Amino acid sequence: MSDDKSGAYWRANIKLMLVLLSVWFTVSFLAGIVFVDFLDQYRLFGYKLGFWFSQQGSIYFFVALIFIYAWRMNALDRKFGVEEEE
Numbered sequence: 001m002s003d004d005k006s007g008a009y010w011r012a013n014i015k016l017m018l019v020l021l022s023v024w025f026t027v028s029f030l031a032g033i034v035f036v037d038f039l040d041q042y043r044l045f046g047y048k049l050g051f052w053f054s055q056q057g058s059i060y061f062f063v064a065l066i067f068i069y070a071w072r073m074n075a076l077d078r079k080f081g082v083e084e085e086e
Contacts, residue, residue, distance in 0.1 A: 009080045016072050020065050028058040 031039060036050030044052045077083040 005080060009076070009082065012076055012080075013073070016069070016076070020069055024062060024065055027053065027061040032058050 031050070032054035036054060039050035039053060040048040042049040044057075047055075074083065
């Protein structure tokens with residue numbers, strides 16, 4: 001892989017990681033800790049929303065982010081021709 005293509009690959013990789021980490025931070029820290037009192041005004045599945053985010057929602061989002069990362073990285077690897085062979 002050329003230096004230009006390698007640099008573009010890593011820039012795309014870092015951009016994806018920063019986006020996913022910001023979603024993780026927003027859901028786990030902001031929704032689960034900082035804005036919990038505001039979110040507790042609403043209910044989800046019978047539970048206060050702030051409580052749900054801090055106890056279950058952040059875990060669901062984290063697992064979803066793992067699958068999204070794997071899916072997007074596979075697409076990125078195919079785009080730059082560095083995918084794994086089966």
